[in-house]
Amino acid sequence: QLQLQESGPGLVKPSETLSLTCTVSGGSISSTDYHWSWIRQPAGRGMEWIGSIDHSGSTFYNSSLKSRVTISVDTSKNLFSLKLRSATAADTAVYHCARYNTGVGNFDWWGQGTLVAVSS
């Protein structure tokens, strides 16, 4: 069974870079059928798609975050990563990694999520 596990610091200082990694097990990140994605949920608010990456490294970003986001993939380690620069309190959220199924257009597997707080 596929599993996605987020990891990274739970506290980031304002203006610094928020960095998270998603380790994929039970399946290959090199599959051409999927994009690997980051989605976040601020407390009390809806989910927000941050961006996705495919097996070749092509990226797709939310236009509202594009200037601050970088998503990368390491196929040798079967993981992908998120970097969000110049973090502010507004970036405090639970961050989920997820697999996007390009054939159906949905996120068919999710990680449990990790809370990242941006605070001094």
Add this chain to the structure above:
Amino acid sequence: QSVLTQPPSVSGAPGQRVTISCTGSNSNIGATYDVHWYQQLPGTAPKLLIYGNSNRPSGVPDRFFGSQSGTSASLAISGLQAEDEAQYFCQSYDSSLSGYVFGSGTKVTVL
């Protein structure tokens, strides 16, 4: 604010039927982009519940029914059970934003 609008909460007694709406616009649901629904039990990863407006993945009970009309979609849960108490949210694609969009989420409470 979320691009797709859902009621914050709905509730029902065991055995009853509840419906959750997901209202969008002509750049997402109204543009015939598929709507997908997810269930998030407390403390767990979101789970795909309905895909392509009305299809259930293997293992999802037929008590869950999805539909779409115009710029809105709905998720109906019939024969409500205690285990259905969770957060539910919808998702689609928006052509104006060129990205994936989500609903604001609905908390289902079983009375």
